[in-house]
Amino acid sequence: MHSVWKIVCVLLLFYTVIAGFLLPVPALPILNETIRNLYFHVTMWFAMIIHMAISIIYSIKYLSGSQLRNDLKAEQYAITGMMFGVAGLITGMIWAKFTWGAFWVNDVKLNGVAAAMLMYAAYFILRNSADDDTKRARLSAVYLVFAFPLMMAFIYILPRMTDSLHPGNGGNPAFGKYDLDNHMRMVFYPAIIAWTLLGLWITSIRIRIKNLWNETNL
Amino acid sequence: MERNKLISLFVLLALLPSVSMADVEMADTLRSDGKIYVVVTVLCIVLAVILIYLFSIDRKVKRMEDRFKNK
Structure with missing residues (x-):
């Protein structure tokens, strides 16, 4: 029998699609209906960060206990996180084309994200370059311990220190520039x-x- | 007279944002025509197919795990 959280996931996904399209949103110039991308583009990044955070937790767990199953989990969570990252990047490019005017603008957040994704690509290459299981696990775990904080700096800290086209960046941001609207927060x-x-x-x-x-290959 | 002009200018400036907000183009007609529901329905079906697929993969892995444990 499937666990409850999978059912919750299914229900919430349907709720996201239905309410995301049908509930009222604030009418803002330039954005128009694309403001609904908040439910589909921005959430990709949230999901990515959560997956990368879980991945780094398992990496640290591996470093403290040297159990290979923790290394395996760290890699798998990073892969799924990367999937969300790619989805977020592509959806963001489409959104940018129709609101900012180009698929890629020279924005700190965009370039930071590109650098962060390259760092994670390097993580997967590093994993494949080591032959020995324990060596691979230790190397990649240590690498992630450095890569994850750097990614957070690129995505969250640097864009706030300079100017960014993304709302809530540059200066001292309040989180809810968009979702001050209660209807949007509900979705x-x-x-x-x-x-x-x-x-x-x-x-x-x-x-x-x-x-x-x-197990079958042992 | 000057003062009145100034006040009316301020009133106009205060009203401007609300006027421009009303002009923002949203998919209101689409929604009143009922066509947006078509999109929502299509998306729900796509989502349903993907999720059913995911459930079936989940079940397959479960079967493999069970078979492996019995061996």
Whole structure:
């Protein structure tokens, strides 16, 4: 029997799609209806950050206990996080094209995200370059301990120290420039939970397949 | 007289944002025509198919795990 959280995930996803399109949103110039991208584009990044955070937790767990199953989990969560990152990047480019005028603008947040994604790409390359299991696990865990805080700096700290086209960046941001509207908040927060749960679900299946694979090959 | 002009200018300036806000183009007609529901329905079906697929993968992995444990 499937666990309750999977059912919750399904319900919240349907709620996100239905309420995300049908509930009223503030009428703002330039943005128009694209403001609804908040439920689909911004939530991708939230889901990515949550997955990367779980991945770094498992990396630290590996470093403190040297159990290979923690390394396996760290990798799988990072893969799903990367998937959300790619989705967020592509959806963001489309949104930028129709509101800021170009697929890629020279914005600190965009360039920071690109650098962060490259750092995670390097993580996967690093993993494949080591032959020995324990060596791979230790190297990549140490690498992540540095890469994750750098990614947070690139995505959250640097854009706030300079100017960014993204709302809530530059100077001292209040989080809810968009979601000050209560209707949007009613969809936005459940949407974050929904996409994150979907990612956790996919990751759990990946981990189980990987475990089966490892067990049958022993 | 000057003062009145000044006041009316301020009133006009205060009203400007609300006027421009009303002009923002939203998908209101689409919604009143009922067509947005078509999009929502299509998206829900896409979502349903993907989720059913995910559930079936989940079940398959479960079966494999069970078979492995029995061996």
